Amino acid sequence: MAASHPNVLLVHCHDLGQYLGCYGVDVETPRIDELANEGALFENHFVTAPQCSPSRGSLLTGRYPHINGLMGLAHGNWELDEGERILPQYLSDAGYETHLFGLQHVTGDTDRLGFDHVHSEGNLYPGVSPEVHQVNRARNVSDVVATFLEKEAYDAPFFASVGFFECHRVEEENGRFGFDADFYDSDDPDEVRPLPYLPDRRGIRRDLGEFRGMVSALDDGVGTILDALAAADLESETIVVFTTEHGIAFPRAKGSPYDAGIEAVLLVRWPGVVDDGVRYDELVSNVDVLPTLLECLDIDVPDDLNGRSFHPLLVDDGYDERDRVFAEMTWHDMYNPVRAIRTDRYKYVRNLWHLPTVYLSTDIFASEAGREVRESYGVPLRPAEELYDLEADPQESDNVVYEPGYQDVRIDLSRQLREWMETTDDPLLDGPVPPADYDEITTWPHEEEATGEPG
Numbered sequence: 001m002a003a004s005h006p007n008v009l010l011v012h013c014h015d016l017g018q019y020l021g022c023y024g025v026d027v028e029t030p031r032i033d034e035l036a037n038e039g040a041l042f043e044n045h046f047v048t049a050p051q052c053s054p055s056r057g058s059l060l061t062g063r064y065p066h067i068n069g070l071m072g073l074a075h076g077n078w079e080l081d082e083g084e085r086i087l088p089q090y091l092s093d094a095g096y097e098t099h100l101f102g103l104q105h106v107t108g109d110t111d112r113l114g115f116d117h118v119h120s121e122g123n124l125y126p127g128v129s130p131e132v133h134q135v136n137r138a139r140n141v142s143d144v145v146a147t148f149l150e151k152e153a154y155d156a157p158f159f160a161s162v163g164f165f166e167c168h169r170v171e172e173e174n175g176r177f178g179f180d181a182d183f184y185d186s187d188d189p190d191e192v193r194p195l196p197y198l199p200d201r202r203g204i205r206r207d208l209g210e211f212r213g214m215v216s217a218l219d220d221g222v223g224t225i226l227d228a229l230a231a232a233d234l235e236s237e238t239i240v241v242f243t244t245e246h247g248i249a250f251p252r253a254k255g256s257p258y259d260a261g262i263e264a265v266l267l268v269r270w271p272g273v274v275d276d277g278v279r280y281d282e283l284v285s286n287v288d289v290l291p292t293l294l295e296c297l298d299i300d301v302p303d304d305l306n307g308r309s310f311h312p313l314l315v316d317d318g319y320d321e322r323d324r325v326f327a328e329m330t331w332h333d334m335y336n337p338v339r340a341i342r343t344d345r346y347k348y349v350r351n352l353w354h355l356p357t358v359y360l361s362t363d364i365f366a367s368e369a370g371r372e373v374r375e376s377y378g379v380p381l382r383p384a385e386e387l388y389d390l391e392a393d394p395q396e397s398d399n400v401v402y403e404p405g406y407q408d409v410r411i412d413l414s415r416q417l418r419e420w421m422e423t424t425d426d427p428l429l430d431g432p433v434p435p436a437d438y439d440e441i442t443t444w445p446h447e448e449e450a451t452g453e454p455g
Contacts, residue, residue, distance in 0.1 A: 005157040006270070007238040008091065008293060011225065012059075012161070013138070013218055014052065014168035015254055017247035018263050020215070026193045027212050031223030032267070035242060039269030040314065041279045046325045046342060047246050047286045050254055050261035051332050051361075052105050053078060055245040055286060060086040060106060062290035062305035065328060066426050072331030074105050077436035080112070085302075087290050089114045091159045094299045099154065102141035102163035115161070119144055136165040137183075138221025146228035156237075164221055167214040169249050169363040177363040184213030197252050197260055197395040199376045203368035204250070211248065239296060240269040241289070251373040255332060255361045257340040257349050258388075258396045262327045270296070274314050283322040283344065284310055306424070326420055330433050333362045337428055341417045347396060348413035349386035352428060357382040387413070 021029040022036040023043070048058040049065050057063075057070035061084055065071050069081035080086070086106075088098040092114060100115040110118055120135055134140065145162055148154065169177040179186075189205035192212065198204055222242065229235050244264050247253035253260035264286065268274055273296075287307030294301045295311040313319035329338045336359055337352040359382075364370045387401035387410050400406045420426075427433050 005095075005297070007157050007234060008096070008159045008297070009225070009229070009238055009240045010087075010159070010161050011164070011222060011240065011242045012056075013164040013166055013244050015246065015249040016167050016215070016218070016244035016265060017253060017260065018265050019167075019211075019248050020265060022267075023265065027215055029215060029219040031219045031226060032242065032265075035222065035226065035240065035269055036267050037277045038271075039240070039267055039276065039278075040274045041277075042266040042268075042284055043279055043281045045243075045264055045266035045284050045286070046259075046262045046327065047264045048262075048327055049329055050246045050256055050327065051329060052245050054329070055264075056104070056106050058306075059243070059245070059286045059289055060088075062287050062302075062307040064287065064306050064326065064424060066330065066428070067306065067424055070106065071433060072436055073333075074107050076331065077108075078331065079107055079109075079436070086113060087293065088159060088161065090290075090294060090299060091297070092116065094297065095157070097155045097158045099148070099158060099160040100163075101145050101148070101160060103136040103165060104161065104163055119148065133165045133168075133170065136163065138164040138166050138218050139224075141165075142221035142224035142228075145225050149225075149228040149232040149234065152232070162225065164218055166218040166221075167211060167248070169367060171363075171366075175366060176368070177366045178207065178368070179210035179214050181210045181213065184210070184217055186210045187212040195250060195253075195260075197258070197397070198250065198369070198373065201372040201376070203372040207250070207367055207369040211250075236271045239293070240267075241293070242267040243286070243289070245286075249361075249364055249367075250369050251358050251360055251364055254364060255329070255336070255359050257327050257329065257338050257347075259342075259347070259390070259394075262340075262342075268314065270314070280310075280313060282310070282313065282319070283325050283342075285322070285325045324416065326417070330428070331435060335432070335435075337433065339417055339421060339426070339428065341413050341420070342390075343413070345389065345391050346409055346413060347386075347388040347390055348401075348410070348417060350414075350417060351382050351384055351386070353432075354381050385410070385414070 019025050020032055022033040047055040049055045053074040054065035054070050057068050061068045068084045070078050072078035092098050098116045100118045170180050172178050187209040189209040192208045194200040243266050247261040288310055291301045291305050291307045291309040292311050295309040324341055324343045327340045329336050340349045360370050385401045386399050388396040
């Protein structure tokens with residue numbers, strides 16, 4: 001029998017995609033696989049943006065980045081619009097005690113999130129040393145959560161957001177961005193399975209071997225929390241959700257609208273409600289998570305959310321499944337306006353700025369994998385439109401946008417994407433979107449004197 005007001009434990013990490021044993025990858029993740037075997041796994045869960053803050057903003061608001069205002073990274077001065085409500089605020093209003101453990105990367109002002117208790121937190125700023133992130137490593141954060149559960153330092157029901165630093169790249173002493181091999185164990189590059197959407201090159205294998213050390217540490221951290229829940233006898237009265245914000249930090253994944261960039265793990269364990277080991281292949285978006293949790297907790301779901309609850313799917317009660325999901329990118333470490341629509345079979349992408357075919361965020365550009373891909377692909381400009389038949393070409397390597405047999409699909413998906421942008425008032429329709437600090441960087445000295453504000 002499920003608890004009438006279950007606790008909610010939302011565990012999230014960086015840059016994991018679906019790189020887990022339970023998703024068919026050749027990596028050992030026994031504790032996360034255990035969580036999947038005790039709940040639901042979503043095979044076709046996609047995020048609204050292949051980058052950190054905008055995707056996390058969608059998870060917490062149930063709204064697309066260009067609607068909630070978080071169109072770039074939080075440390076790049078992007079913020080949620082005034083009045084945007086997020087998950088801990090909804091739950092606090094419903095009587096939940098809310099807790100933040102580890103990192104968040106939604107705002108530079110933690111008070112904006114409205115948690116009742118902040119146990120440890122930090123935003124992720126690129127280019128800093130690995131030591132800065134020590135407090136948010138899975139091992140440390142999971143120990144704090146375990147102590148919290150062991151000492152019963154909460155009033156039920158509670159909501160806890162648990163953020164792990166893994167699996168983000170860090171800048172190392174040589175200027176390379178890797179996976180901190182000095183801290184984590186690495187796998188033998190010769191023993192790892194190559195990524196199907198990248199060339200099989202030594203540098204990429206070496207990066208993958210190091211990356212898997214972070215995955216292992218992440219798995220251990222999840223295991224620590226699962227064990228603590230069991231020891232506190234809270235398993236039966238706690239919904240556990242495990243997810244990440246976008247794909248792995250490799251070329252054609254993180255920062256890209258391809259499936260490798262927008263795919264993300266989503267596991268839900270809810271004893272007494274969700275069947276053990278069930279796997280769903282329906283399309284779901286991370287904007288759907290907030291309305292789903294609200295419905296699970298019998299909290300009214302606002303009408304202005306972009307997501308739709310998949311609670312009926314969990315309880316087998318006439319779920320009206322999606323036929324499409326949308327993804328976007330506007331600002332990251334450079335201006336990169338992209339909009340995309342994905343159906344069961346097709347992916348249509350509109351690129352609204354001239355950039356290289358393979359966009360590489362700073363951390364990937366300065367990695368071994370980034371070097372290998374630059375040498376393999378070069379830097380030709382990408383086309384304005386891309387269309388992929390995911391059934392025939394799951395790696396999205398053959399752009400069929402101009403092939404005669406796909407013109408009906410191209411026109412239809414282009415229309416759907418345009419209509420979505422229009423109905424959601426996408427600012428890209430009015431032209432380029434300036435950076436978040438545009439007003440600051442365009443203030444002239446004489447205006448500073450007049451306003452008293454720094455330029």
